[in-house]
Amino acid sequence: MARGIRLVRRYPVVALTLAIGLVGIVLALAGAGWLVAWIFSVYALAVAAWQAVGMVRDILRGHWGLDILAVTAIVATVVVGEYVAALIVVLMLTGGEALEDYAGRRAKRELDALLTRAPQHAHRVVDDHFVDVPVDEVEPGDVLLVRPSEIVPVDGELRSAEASVDESSITGESVPVEKRAGDGLLSGSVNGLAAIEITATARAADSQYQQIVALVAEAAASKAPVVRLADRYAVPFTAFSLLLAGFAWWISGDPVRFAEVLVLATPCPLLIAAPVAFIGGMSRAARxxxxxxxxxxxxxxxxxxxxxxxxxxxxxxGSPELVAVRPEAGFDADELLGLVASAEQYSSHVLAESMIDAARERGIRLQEAAAAREAATNGVVARIGGREVVVGKFAFVAEHAPETRRTGIAPGELAVYVAVDGTYAGALLARDRLxxxxxxxxxxxxxxxxxxxxxxxxxxxxxxxxxxxxxxxxxxxxxxxxxxxxxxxxxxxxxxxxxxxxxxxxxxxxxxxxxxxxxxxxxxxxxxxxxxxxxxxxxxxxxxxxxxxxRDTVRIALQSIWIGIAVSIALMLVATFGVIPATVGALLQEVVDLITILAALRAIGGRRDARAGADAAERQRTAASAR
Known part of the structure; x- marks a missing residue:
């Protein structure tokens, strides 16, 4: 019941048209057919006038739309006394807009899901208890509790020993991701079955999920050029339809034939197909x-x-890995790597993390520096264990150790040079992996x-x-x-x-x-x-x-447009010879609209993506069993 009321409020003209149709049926059964003709005709002409006002405004702005066909069809059917067909055309016109809106809502499910799932509150740890605060009040450094199955409210770092989170809405990865203490967590991911604590690393406005929401809102507000391309079919399609209807009238000598052709020439396939397909494509992309x-x-x-x-x-x-250590001046490889990694702890360069990780993988203990300074884009100088360690580019290290010499590197490699207490100590080679x-x-x-x-x-x-x-x-x-x-x-x-x-x-x-x-x-x-x-x-x-x-979206949009046009033209040609009465033609056009919408909804691509996902999962299972 509540859903029905929402639909009536959302589509009042459609509801009114259906109500007038029901009233007409009751009156016809009561023998008041003449009254039905007046009610249907007056209502249809009122809707036509309302549509005509908008049509004229569009024409004055230089936009020739497709409403002229619908308006002409309504007026023609009323003039020739086909008032039932006139009401059906009105229902088709208003119902087509409602179907477009409904289909658009259906197509935007994945986009809307991102918007509606945006976290609103966070559980902040304050003096050994939890206080619920709006997510916008969370600051970096705050400790937050995330309960089982709750959404991580802001980007953060895991404080608990371990966690399992679902990042599918962010990354598209359907398998839960295992995290350890110190690992980063993305806002919008869903916690597993155990409560965890995190340390916020960003405010809500700067976090992953909220930034995605902003991008989604921007994407959903757009209109595709192919939709405007569909509008450009308006003039030739309208001209063809009017000429064909006029031809049917001329060969038959009956003005009713004009109306019978026009009720099948309504523009809903062009108006509906492209927007629905493109919204579906955007939804599929987001998924x-x-x-x-x-x-x-x-x-x-x-x-x-x-x-x-x-x-x-x-x-x-974008994160080079160590491929070789070339020590000099009596240093061994592990000693040189340990000094470099210890110094790189104080550097922000992309290579620093690679050196540190390589040292830890070899079980080398890193030392703290008594002093350290970084020369931006050149290298770092640190005092470690009473020795001055210089790490960086050739020219930078050569300033501290003049005997520094270049080492040979293969294509795709880069060298990091090292000096210790003014003596050239060697070089480390790294490669950024494809x-x-x-x-x-x-x-x-x-x-x-x-x-x-x-x-x-x-x-x-x-x-x-x-x-x-x-x-x-x-x-x-x-x-x-x-x-x-x-x-x-x-x-x-x-x-x-x-x-x-x-x-x-x-x-x-x-x-x-x-x-x-x-x-x-x-x-x-x-x-x-x-x-x-x-x-x-x-x-x-x-x-x-x-x-x-x-490619899939454009193909489906154009296919849907041409399917609607082809079916409409075929029916119009048949109606030219008086085979299809106006009322039946108006009902058939509703079927054309439904076919167009269903064709355009293929752009959502749920089945194609599901098959692709199943194939990927099968490959992962095969690889896992092989290991």
């Missing part, structure tokens, strides 16, 4: 961990011909029609060439500044161009590309703000998935 900022982005993805990639953090992991699925992603893009690839990076030419050769990338531009990347993308002839990057320095080129994709940016960086789409997980293969979803 696969990609927030697309508008249906127009899906259309560009569908037509993309060139893909450009940043290297570090996109095609590679992502395991990078080559497969490029191959999949080629299958999807993205034939050309390019890599833009600030790294050295030799390193860039080595990575490009491994992946089969056509063009490479190394040692790029952000402005160089923008210039390169602007000069590409095969468009649309996709640019995939992950760092703040990629923000300008992401904005300049036809489609900028921020990979793993988690909604909070300048890259994600500039991008047209944001991949929420650290997985470059989602780039190909986004292109696949774009």
């Amino acid at each position: 696969n961990g990609v927030i697309v900022k508008g249906g127009g982005v899906l259309e560009q993805l569908a037509r993309a011909r060139t893909a450009v990639f940043d290297k570090t953090g996109t095609l590679t992991h 992502r395991g699925n990078a080559a497969a992603t490029l191959a999949r893009l080629d299958e999807l029609g993205v034939r050309h690839t390019m890599m833009l990076t600030g790294d050295a030419q030799a390193t860039a060439d080595h990575i490009a050769a491994e992946l089969g990338i056509e063009r490479v531009r190394a040692e790029c500044l952000p402005a160089d990347k923008v210039q390169e993308v602007a000069g590409i002839a095969d468009r649309p161009v996709i640019m995939v990057g992950d760092g703040v320095n990629d923000a300008p080129v992401l904005a300049a590309a036809d489609v900028g994709i921020a990979m793993g940016a988690r909604g909070a960086t300048a890259a994600s703000e500039s991008a047209s789409a944001v991949i929420l997980v650290d997985d470059v293969s989602r780039t190909a998935k986004a292109v696949e979803i774009g």
